[in-house]
Amino acid sequence: MSARDCDRTRELLDGVPSTSEQQWLQAHARQCEHCRADVALAALLADAPAPAFTEHDELADRRLLDAVLDTARQQHDAAPLLQTPRSPRRAARVVLWAMSAAAVLAVAAVMVTWLARRPAPQRAQLYLAAGDVRAADGTPARVGDRPAGRLRVGRGQAALAFGPAVRVQVASDTQLELPAAPSRELSLRLLQGKIVASVNPARKVAFSVQTAAGRIEVSGTTFSVRAHDGQVTVSVARGSVRVTPSRGDVTTVQRGQQLVLGEKTSRPLLTAAREAIERAGSAIDALAPAGSSAAGLSSVARLFVHSTPSGAMVRLDGIELGRTPVAVHARAGTRLLEVRLDGRQPIREHVVLRAGARLERDFELAVPSASSGAAAPAASSVASAQPPRAKHTRIASRVRRARAARRAARRARARHASARRATHEPSNPSRVTPSQSPAASPSQSPAATPSQSPTPTAAELLGRARALRTARRFADAAKVYRTLIRRFASSRQAASARVSLGYLLLDQLHQPKKALAAFHAYGRRGALAQEAAYGEILALRALGRSSAQIAAMRAFVKRFPKALQRRRIERELRKLDKRR
Amino acid sequence: MVVVAEPRDDDQSGDDDPARRLLQRDVARALAQVPLQRRVPLVLKLVYQYSVAEIAEMTETRENTVRDRLQVGRRELRKAALRDPALRSYVASWGVER
Numbered sequence: 001m002s003a004r005d006c007d008r009t010r011e012l013l014d015g016v017p018s019t020s021e022q023q024w025l026q027a028h029a030r031q032c033e034h035c036r037a038d039v040a041l042a043a044l045l046a047d048a049p050a051p052a053f054t055e056h057d058e059l060a061d062r063r064l065l066d067a068v069l070d071t072a073r074q075q076h077d078a079a080p081l082l083q084t085p086r087s088p089r090r091a092a093r094v095v096l097w098a099m100s101a102a103a104v105l106a107v108a109a110v111m112v113t114w115l116a117r118r119p120a121p122q123r124a125q126l127y128l129a130a131g132d133v134r135a136a137d138g139t140p141a142r143v144g145d146r147p148a149g150r151l152r153v154g155r156g157q158a159a160l161a162f163g164p165a166v167r168v169q170v171a172s173d174t175q176l177e178l179p180a181a182p183s184r185e186l187s188l189r190l191l192q193g194k195i196v197a198s199v200n201p202a203r204k205v206a207f208s209v210q211t212a213a214g215r216i217e218v219s220g221t222t223f224s225v226r227a228h229d230g231q232v233t234v235s236v237a238r239g240s241v242r243v244t245p246s247r248g249d250v251t252t253v254q255r256g257q258q259l260v261l262g263e264k265t266s267r268p269l270l271t272a273a274r275e276a277i278e279r280a281g282s283a284i285d286a287l288a289p290a291g292s293s294a295a296g297l298s299s300v301a302r303l304f305v306h307s308t309p310s311g312a313m314v315r316l317d318g319i320e321l322g323r324t325p326v327a328v329h330a331r332a333g334t335r336l337l338e339v340r341l342d343g344r345q346p347i348r349e350h351v352v353l354r355a356g357a358r359l360e361r362d363f364e365l366a367v368p369s370a371s372s373g374a375a376a377p378a379a380s381s382v383a384s385a386q387p388p389r390a391k392h393t394r395i396a397s398r399v400r401r402a403r404a405a406r407r408a409a410r411r412a413r414a415r416h417a418s419a420r421r422a423t424h425e426p427s428n429p430s431r432v433t434p435s436q437s438p439a440a441s442p443s444q445s446p447a448a449t450p451s452q453s454p455t456p457t458a459a460e461l462l463g464r465a466r467a468l469r470t471a472r473r474f475a476d477a478a479k480v481y482r483t484l485i486r487r488f489a490s491s492r493q494a495a496s497a498r499v500s501l502g503y504l505l506l507d508q509l510h511q512p513k514k515a516l517a518a519f520h521a522y523g524r525r526g527a528l529a530q531e532a533a534y535g536e537i538l539a540l541r542a543l544g545r546s547s548a549q550i551a552a553m554r555a556f557v558k559r560f561p562k563a564l565q566r567r568r569i570e571r572e573l574r575k576l577d578k579r580r
Numbered sequence: 581m582v583v584v585a586e587p588r589d590d591d592q593s594g595d596d597d598p599a600r601r602l603l604q605r606d607v608a609r610a611l612a613q614v615p616l617q618r619r620v621p622l623v624l625k626l627v628y629q630y631s632v633a634e635i636a637e638m639t640e641t642r643e644n645t646v647r648d649r650l651q652v653g654r655r656e657l658r659k660a661a662l663r664d665p666a667l668r669s670y671v672a673s674w675g676v677e678r
Contacts, residue, residue, distance in 0.1 A: 013654070014625070014632050014647055030675035037658045040674035042666075044600075309654050483607040567629060 013042060016562050114272035121182035127485040128159035128321065141329045143302065148180050153193070157322045162186045163465075165205045169196040192228040197276055201238075203551065213244035213261035224277045232261040236406070237277035301332045302354035305339065305362040312341035312365055317467050322401070336467060339363050350401075360418045408457035411491065458484055458493035465497065474508040485521075498522040502535045530560045550576055600628030606667050612662035621646050 005028050013026050029039040057123065058315065078164065100575050104571040123146040132154030135141045141158070146481040151158070151170070158170040158176075166186055174193025179185075188195075189210040199207050209216045209225050216225060221239025234243055235258045245261045253259045259266035300307045305314045307324040314321045315338040321328055324339070330357040340346040344365035354361060456464070461484040463486070468477035481501040485494045502518035505511040516539035533556050540549035553569045560566065610620060612650070622637045636643040661667040 010654075011649060014650055016629075016631065034658065036652050036674055037662060037671045040671045041607055041661055041676075042626050043658060044603055045611075046629065046672070482662075562631065573616075 006032060006035055009038070013038060047231045087273055121184050124162045124178050124188070126158060127161050128157065129170075129327050132156045133158045134438065147178055150175065150177050150191075155323075160188075162207065163199045166207045167198045169198075171195065171529045182414055182504045190225055190227050190232075192227055194224060196222070196224045198222045203251075211261065211506050212246075214243055217244070221255075222277060230419070232257050234261065235277055286361065291398040295424055301330060301355060302358040303328050303330050303351070303353060304358070305337070305363070306343070306361070307339055307363045307365055309341065309344075309365065312339045312344070312363070314339055317471075319471060336463065337361070338347050343367065363484075404457050404459045408488075409458070411458075411488065412455070455487070458491045459489040460495060461487075462493045465500070468498075469504065472505055478504050478509060495522060497527060499532050499535065502532065502539070506535065506539055515539045515542065530563055531561065534563070534565055546576065590609065603666060603670055606664050607657075608662060610657055610664060613651050613660040615658045617650045618656065621649045622657060623649055624651040 003254070009028055009032070012021050017025055021038070025039060029036040041292055079357045092476045118276045126141055126143055126145045126147060129141055129143050129145075131542075132152075133141045133147065133156055135147045135151045136149035136151070141147055146579055148494060152455060153173055153174045160168045160170065162168065163186065163208045163394060171194040174195065175191040176193070176195065177191060179187065180192065182323065185208070186205060187208040191212075197207065197209065197218070199205065199221055207218050211225065211227050211232045212230060213227075216223070218239065218241045219238060221241055223234060223236040223239070223241050225234050225427055234241060234253055236253050236255055238255055240252055243253055243259060243261065245251070248262065249530040251259060251266070253266050256268060257266040258268070261561060293514070303316070303326075305321075305324055305326045305328075310324045312324045314324055315336075316328070316330055317335050330353055332353045334350055334352050337344065337351045345368045347363050347365070351361070387428045404444070447569050461480055465480035465484065468474075468480060478501060481497045484491075484497045485501070488494045498518050502515045502522070503520060505515035516536060519536040519539060521534045524533075533552070536573070537549060537552045540546075540552055548571065554571050557566055557569055557573070563569075604624045606674050611622065614622060620639060624638065626634075630638070632643050632646050636646045639646070641649075662671065
């Protein structure tokens with residue numbers, strides 16, 4: 001036994017020891033008192049109860065940490081301060097000291113908890129102002145403003161952030177009233193029109209909407225409120241809200257329900273309406289992710305889009321931002337920007353939004369002519385008016401697209417050549433998807449070679465599927481994933497698409513059998529093998545094939561000992577074994 | 581006192597050995613004496629079995645900081661645990677048990 005052995009013990013305890021390392025660890029722990037304590041305590045804590053958390057939840061880790069911190073704080077307050085004293089005099093001294101320390105600590109803990117839990121007074125901040133958005137004094141409201149009092153949205157839309165937890169999308173023809181002074185209470189008064197609110201449940205904040213017909217209170221949900229001619233309708237897409245009508249009893253409206261204030265019972269919400277609210281909610285989250293401080297917005301860039309003529313619909317990653325001119329705070333990163341106006345050539349390009357930076361785009365929307373490519377001269381005419389960084393962005397994005405197209409062309413040539421060799425049949429290069437964007441498809445002659453084919457590349461298809469998924473158009477996204485898998489079966493993107501398709505079928509489209517096939521198709525190797533294997537378990541569980549599920553779980557634990565899901569799976573295995 | 585977090589209602593994890601449950605409570609009491617800064621990585625490591633890299637990402641600190649906090653935290657936990665007679669005897673008999 002040496003200091004080196006103790007160091008090794010520490011390293012092994014910090015990592016994930018193999019079986020032989022565990023044996024060594026136990027042998028060493030029997031001899032070394034300090035290490036024995038560490039190993040024994042770790043073994044004791046390893047199967048201590050832990051808080052529940054939702055799988056498949058991106059916020060799970062964050063929530064988990066919050067839960068740990070909360071509990072740790074509670075325990076800190078309740079921690080024993082005294083050990084048994086040895087002599088009466090010392091005991092008295094210790095008790096006196098402890099009592100005063102406890103009093104100070106208790107006061108400090110109460111103060112800290114109160115200060116930490118109590119939200120600072122704040123005002124809502126505009127992070128989207130598209131079209132006619134006016135403050136109380138009639139002046140146009142701009143992104144970054146913190147409006148007080150009345151806010152009017154005419155033809156256009158706006159979005160407000162109430163601290164890091166609440167996002168509210170304001171539809172056109174809406175009037176609302178915001179607190180005149182910074183307030184701790186997150187609330188607004190809806191006078192006329194429609195809002196969609198998204199409240200992050202992990203933040204545990206209360207948000208309320210006051211209307212003429214009553215009050216709607218939430219703590220973590222996505223819902224819409226429409227006030228029209230004195231009638232107020234609350235529709236809940238996720239979570240639940242508590243409604244206190246001006247006259248009548250307090251009611252809770254659950255997910256998928258709709259309530260007209262004043263009526264006693266709620267009615268089911270149409271699927272399409274629920275999807276629309278969820279889409280709006282996810283659009284809000286995508287623009288300014290919950291968790292980013294509305295005031296700092298350090299990971300967020302500002303984007304301004306103008307067009308000639310104005311009034312063109314602007315989409316970012318498939319999410320409708322409204323009609324030009326549009327000013328928006330959007331999450332930094334490479335995003336797909338689309339500008340469309342009926343009767344004009346649409347524009348579609350990738351923009352790189354840098355954190356804290358501002359990007360301005362001005363598009364001239366050309367009338368489509370018989371010969372395509374009108375958008376390109378329009379875009380190039382804008383490029384000269386761009387600041388240098390924006391110009392570089394355009395060039396970089398073109399270079400990326402060109403490289404992707406070359407790679408796809410090479411693969412397509414190889415595939416067509418092998419197909420011709422195998423079947424002795426001529427290839428058909430003129431495949432065009434119905435959903436293909438005109439901007440992405442410079443039209444070619446039917447005799448074009450595959451390298452000039454208008455078929456989108458694997459990367460483009462993957463991007464399209466992801467955008468559709470973000471827009472919650474799950475069935476369309478599944479179709480695009482399938483197209484990608486069919487056309488580029490051996491590509492990296494197709495492999496990734498198989499796993500994505502599996503989870504899409506399982507979680508959103510409720511087709512576990514097809515999901516299982518998608519996970520099987522991924523195979524056992526590759527970067528996403530763990531995700532595929534876990535998906536297989538979930539699919540088998542959904543199908544009720546318990547023996548196959550247990551076998552898959554055992555295989556998973558064996559293959560991926562470091563997986564985050566391992567503990568959960570082992571726990572479930574124990575439960576299933578007990579039942580058997 | 582709860583162990584390290586509120587147990588879930590449907591939780592059936594761990595064994596139903598009441599003696600072990602009591603020991604877990606004792607070790608939670610000892611854990612409560614570790615300062616918060618070092619308790620968080622300890623809980624994430626010992627209870628949730630996250631890797632050092634994952635803990636670093638979750639707590640937005642560097643991996644070496646996490647390792648350091650784990651090392652000091654373990655020492656503090658050990659000292660606090662060995663003051664408890666029940667835990668002291670558990671640790672002493674641990675090798676024999678196995």
